[in-house]
Amino acid sequence: MLELFLAELRRSWIQLLRYSTEAIAGIVITTVVFYGLFLSARYIAGPNLQFGDRLDAVVIGYVLWTLALFIMSDVAGNLQREAQTGTLEQLFLSPYSPPRLFLTRALASLTIQLTLIACILGVISLLTGTRLSFPPAVLPAFATVLLGAYGLAFAMGSLSLLLKQVQQLLGIFQFALLFLLAVPSETWSGPMRLLGLLLPMAPGAGLMRDVMARGVPLKADNFGLALLNGAIYFALGLTLFHLAERETKRRGKLAGY
Incomplete structure (x- = not known):
């Protein structure tokens, strides 16, 4: 397993070097889009706008x-x-x-992607003046988000196995992801609070906003709910991928396109 991980890590690194222009363009475009939204919000609200810790939460x-x-x-x-x-x-x-195989490839690629994400976060922090904290408690919260993200990724991968072309679905799905991760569901109450706990990655994202932006210590019960949420969606994604693999082989469409 370690040999497979190292091989996939080397593969991801070679791809990054050979297509470094694309990686740099991704960092620039992602940062410019957020900064444009930031300037627009500040212009609409006027010079007296005070974001407080809300800007930090939005950045996260x-x-x-x-x-x-x-x-x-x-x-x-x-x-x-x-x-x-x-x-x-x-x-x-x-x-x-x-x-x-695909999970190991995804984890190997994650090490490269985290470097790019750190660059994006650093540039956004410099442009907007945000000051995020990175206590050790952020790591378990981040792990719950990764579980949910990989669960959804394998669910989309199952559609890719069956349909072969999923660009349009991915394009539509990215707006749903923005809602899941950008909306502060941890501040909801009543029935909406229960809905926030059921949405994929939302509890983990809320924990990260609490820990990094608001300075709230990590609570065991909230972490347990976020971990359960991530584990359920991860297991569901792998199950759908396994079913899609079996159905694709049954139809004889594994090698076809």
Whole structure:
């Protein structure tokens, strides 16, 4: 397993070096879009606008949304590209099971993506003046978000296996992701509070906003709910991927495009 991870990590690093222009363009575009929204909001509200910790919370949601998009496109996009190049069947014939193979590839790619996300977060912080804290408690909260993100990514990957072309679905789904990660569902009350706990990645994103932007310590009960949320969506995504793999093989469409 370690050998597979190191091989995929080397593959991701080589791709980053060979297509570094695309990575730099992604950082620039993502940062410019957020900064444009920031300037627009400040202009509309006038010179007396005081964001407080709300700006920090919005930055966290936006950066998490960017990371989730990377993860989605990494799993579903990889499956689609492998199908286009005709190498998808070779991957499914490898000694490793397809879910393990693509999960290891996604985790190896995550190490590269986190570097890009750190660059985006650093530039946004410089432009907007946000001051986020990074206590150790942010790591378990971040892990719950990753679980939910990979669960949704494998769910989209199952559609990619069956349909081959999912660009339009990914384009529509990214707006739903923005709602899940940018809206402060942790501030909801009553029935809406229950809905916020059921939405994928929302409890973990709320924990990260509390810890990084508001200075609230990590509570065991809130972390347990976020972990349960992430674990359920991760298990659901892997289950859908396994079912899609079996159905694709049954139809004989694994090698087709």
